Amino acid sequence: MARAATSSDIFNAVAEEQRRTILDFLAADERSVGEIVEALECAQPSVSKHLKVLRDVGLVRVRRDGRRMLYRTNAVALKPLHHWARTFEQYWHQQLDRVKERAERKEEKKK
Amino acid sequence: MARAATSSDIFNAVAEEQRRTILDFLAADERSVGEIVEALECAQPSVSKHLKVLRDVGLVRVRRDGRRMLYRTNAVALKPLHHWARTFEQYWHQQLDRVKERAERKEEKKK
DNA sequence: TTTACATATTCCTATATAGGAATCTATAGT
DNA sequence: ACTATAGATTCCTATATAGGAATATGTAAA
Numbered sequence: 350m351a352r353a354a355t356s357s358d359i360f361n362a363v364a365e366e367q368r369r370t371i372l373d374f375l376a377a378d379e380r381s382v383g384e385i386v387e388a389l390e391c392a393q394p395s396v397s398k399h400l401k402v403l404r405d406v407g408l409v410r411v412r413r414d415g416r417r418m419l420y421r422t423n424a425v426a427l428k429p430l431h432h433w434a435r436t437f438e439q440y441w442h443q444q445l446d447r448v449k450e451r452a453e454r455k456e457e458k459k460k
Numbered sequence: 461m462a463r464a465a466t467s468s469d470i471f472n473a474v475a476e477e478q479r480r481t482i483l484d485f486l487a488a489d490e491r492s493v494g495e496i497v498e499a500l501e502c503a504q505p506s507v508s509k510h511l512k513v514l515r516d517v518g519l520v521r522v523r524r525d526g527r528r529m530l531y532r533t534n535a536v537a538l539k540p541l542h543h544w545a546r547t548f549e550q551y552w553h554q555q556l557d558r559v560k561e562r563a564e565r566k567e568e569k570k571k
Numbered sequence: 572t573t574t575a576c577a578t579a580t581t582c583c584t585a586t587a588t589a590g591g592a593a594t595c596t597a598t599a600g601t
Numbered sequence: 602a603c604t605a606t607a608g609a610t611t612c613c614t615a616t617a618t619a620g621g622a623a624t625a626t627g628t629a630a631a
Contacts, residue, residue, distance in 0.1 A: 350584095350618085350619045351617085352586080352617075354587065355463070364464070365464065365588095366464075372548075373547075376548060381608095383607065383608085392590070393607085394592085394609080395589070396608090398610090416606065418609090425555055427545055427548050428552065431542070433480065434545055436484075436487075437538050440487050440533065441538070441539065461588085461614095461615075462587085462588055462589065462615065462617050463588050465618085466617080466619095476619085506619070509579090509619075527577050528577060529577080
C-alpha cells in the first residue's frame with residue numbers, strides 16, 4: 350500500500366511545509382491566491398493544488414470576491430493536532446525534570 | 461517531485477496514524493517490539509519499519525535488553541509540533557468568540 | 572555449536588504525490 | 602461579443618512510500 354492521501358486528514362495535509370506556510374500566512378486575514386503566490390514565491394498551480402488539499406480537510410475556507418478567491422485559515426480545524434501533541438506535555442516535563450535532577454546530583458558531588 | 465520522505469521531519473513522520481499510535485503506546489513506559497506488535501495487531505516488519513522512521517527523526521529512543529529492543533517515546537521531540545499548533549490558539553479563540561456573539565445577537569432579536 | 576527467539580532488512584508492487592507546462596473556466600471591463 | 606485577468610484543472614514524470622513475504626542478523630539457552 351502507498352502512503353495515505355495528503356487530503357485524508359489534517360496530519361497528512363500539514364506534513365508538507367508549504368502548506369504549513371500557507372496556513373501561517375492565512376491565519377490573521379483572508380488573502381487572494383495571487384497574494385499567496387507572491388508571498389511564497391511558488392507557482393500558481395502549485396498554490397491552487399495546496400489550497401485544494403487544505404480545503405478538502407477543512408483547514409481553510411474560501412469566498413469569492415469578483416474574480417478573486419479569498420482564502421482564510423480555519424484555525425479551529427487544527428485543534429485535534431494541538432490536542433494530540435498536548436497529551437505528551439506531561440512526559441516532556443518529566444524528561445526535563447530528570448535532566449535537572451541529574452545536573453543537581455552532579456553539583457552535589459562537586460562539593 | 462514526490463512527497464517529502466517520511467523521515468525528513470517530525471511532521472512527515474507523524475502523518476501516519478500507526479506511528480502516532482506507537483508514540484502513544486511508548487509515551488509512559490519503554491516497550492519491546494513484540495509488545496508493540498501485539499498491541500497494534502500489526503506485522504512485525506511493519507512495526508520495525510515504523511520504528512526506524514521514528515528513530516530517524518528522534519521521536520523514539522532505543523536500548524537493548526538481551527535480545528529485545530526496548531523503545532520509548534522521546535516526548536521532547538514533539539515540542540515543535542505542539543508549538544506550531546499553538547500559534548493558532550489565539551485565532552480559534554477569536555472564531556469561537558464570533559460564534560458566541562452571533563448567538564447572543566440572535567437572542568437579543570427574540571426579545 | 573546447534574537451536575530457538577527477537578528484530579531488522581531486503582525485495583516486490585500498487586499507489587499517491589509535488590512540481591512544471593499547458594489548458595480550461597469564470598468573472599470583469601470595454 | 603471580445604479581451605484580459607484570476608484561479609482551477611489536467612497531463613506528465615520522478616520519487617517515496619506501506620505492507621506482505623522472505624531472509625538476514627544478533628543474542629541467549631541447551
